[in-house]
Amino acid sequence: MGCFVVPAAEAVVTTVVTKVVEKKEREALEKGLPVSEFNKEKFSSKLKRLNGLLWGGSGLLAFEHLWHGEIQPFFPFLTAAENPGELTEVFHEMSTVGVGMAVLVTGIWAVMTFVLDSKTEKSEKGKELV
Helix, strand or coil: CCCCHHHHHHHHHHHHHHHHHHHHHHHHHHHCCCCCCCCCCCHHHHHHHHHHHHHHHHHHHHHHHHHCCCECCCCCCEHHHHCHHHHHHHHHHHHHHHHHHHHHHHHHHHHHHHHHHHHHHHHHHHHHHC
16 A cells, blocks of 8 residues: 555655756856766666656556545545554555565666666767777
C-alpha cells in the first residue's frame, strides 16, 4: 500500500541533489573550468534521467493504488493507516517492496549510465585515432 513512498522519497532527494549539481556545473562553466572529466555529458543530465525513472515509477504506482482504493484524497491518505493494527503491514511493504524497487531502479540506472559512458568513451577514442 505504501510501496511507492520510498521511490518517491528517493526522487525528492535526487531532485534536490540535481539542482545543487546543476548550480555547481553552471558556476564551473562561468569560471571556465571543465565540468566533466570523463565525457561530454554532464552529471546533472544523468541525474535527471534517474529522476525521470523514479518520478515516473512512483507516479504510476500511486495511480495504481488510487485506482484500487488504497489511497484516499484526505487524511490519513493510506486506507491501511486508518487502523493502527494495519500500519505494521504498510511499514513492512515499504521496507521490503519499496526499498527493493528503489534499489532496483537505481541499479538499472547505474548500469545504463555505465554502458552509455563506455560507448561514448569508445566512440571518442575511435575518433581520435582517425
